[in-house]
Amino acid sequence: EVQLVESGGGLVQPGGSLRLSCAASGFTFSAYGMSWFRQAPGRGLEWASAISGSGHIISYADSVKGRFTISRDNSKNTLYLQVNSLTAEDTAVYYCAKGDCGGDCYLTDHWGQGVLVTVSS
């Protein structure tokens, strides 16, 4: 069974940083692209970033480009998202998701339960 468990969220001041993690199990992690999505309170879903199974192909939404960094450690079956220069608009539940391919997958088939990031002074 595919399991994705996010961690690392919390309350952070504007301008601050966090590192989100997503521990994966139940599938061959290195064979699949992974993504981060987010959902602001009471709002819809927004794609943030994606990374191929090898880690060589990386993409970002314009709204986070230059501030967020996606990475993965295939030896630890873990996906990361470093989020910097945070503003109130970044307050959201952040979800990691498994892609349906090994590259930059535009389709995801399993999502984690999410982790809340709150940006506030």
Add this chain to the structure above:
Amino acid sequence: DIQMTQSPSTLSASVGDRVTITCRASQSINDRLAWFQQKPGRAPKLLIYTASTLASGVPPRFSGSGFGTEFTLTISSLQPDDFATFYCQQFNEYSRTFGQGTKVEIK
């Protein structure tokens, strides 16, 4: 970016009703359309991909159709477990954008 527009935003229905949700893309996405179900406080769950293919374990009362810019999600007989918010998502293009969601409420 491709814009995705769902209608209605909210739908009130009873158990056993046939329910249809529409999703429109601002430009053709062929059949690169997925539907997700999300319950409060839970992660989105993939229901349908490539417009009409049921994801593993999804009950057959769910069906999808459409191509190009117009798509529909149909629940043939609404069950108590189906009350949730449904999102369409295009996966034809880099931006992988979602519709704003359709909340299916108990009438």
